[in-house]
Amino acid sequence: GENVEQHPSTLSVQEGDSAVIKCTYSDSASNYFPWYKQELGKGPQLIIDIRSNVGEKKDQRIAVTLNKTAKHFSLHITETQPEDSAVYFCAASKVDSNYQLIWGAGTKLIIKP
């Protein structure tokens, strides 16, 4: 079945620097790739998503890139701020999966002041 691997498990960056989190998926039929941010004590919040017909999407300081050939996608956060500290999850799904998401293991992002 589909598998999504996420790296690193923990990422510590200096405030103002960039952070990159990478995910690799196994099923080449996957065509939807969301990223979620989960703060302590809260539910996951969708921050950006990308579909397989585009290679990159940006929303202010956040961007996602997709390489379908290599079957990996990445989250890029620029000019990191303390409020970016959270756990980030990637996921993947495909058209005939009845909306089911396959989740990565999560990355704990720590922004050092």
Added chain:
Amino acid sequence: SAVISQKPSRDICQRGTSLTIQCQVDSQVTMMFWYRQQPGQSLTLIATANQGSEATYESGFVIDKFPISRPNLTFSTLTVSNMSPEDSSIYLCSVATGGSETQYFGPGTRLLVL
């Protein structure tokens, strides 16, 4: 995106008892899902709550342990039955709507079983 609420937000329960978690959405949605998230872990899908019919359970989850209701397009409940300490987790409701695969999550219910 839909506004999703869950009740209770947290609870401490004794082993052997049951807890029913409610998920309410402020608009009609196509799909509703229930997840479990154990401490420090990723999300695991328990089941898809189907309106007007039985839920569809994932491998490792059974209806007797996690009965689910979905009486309409804005509300669902998940019951955690005959609880043991291993059931201590965050339980999350999510929804998808309008033919989109995008899921939005509720705030979660934090359950501790003693």
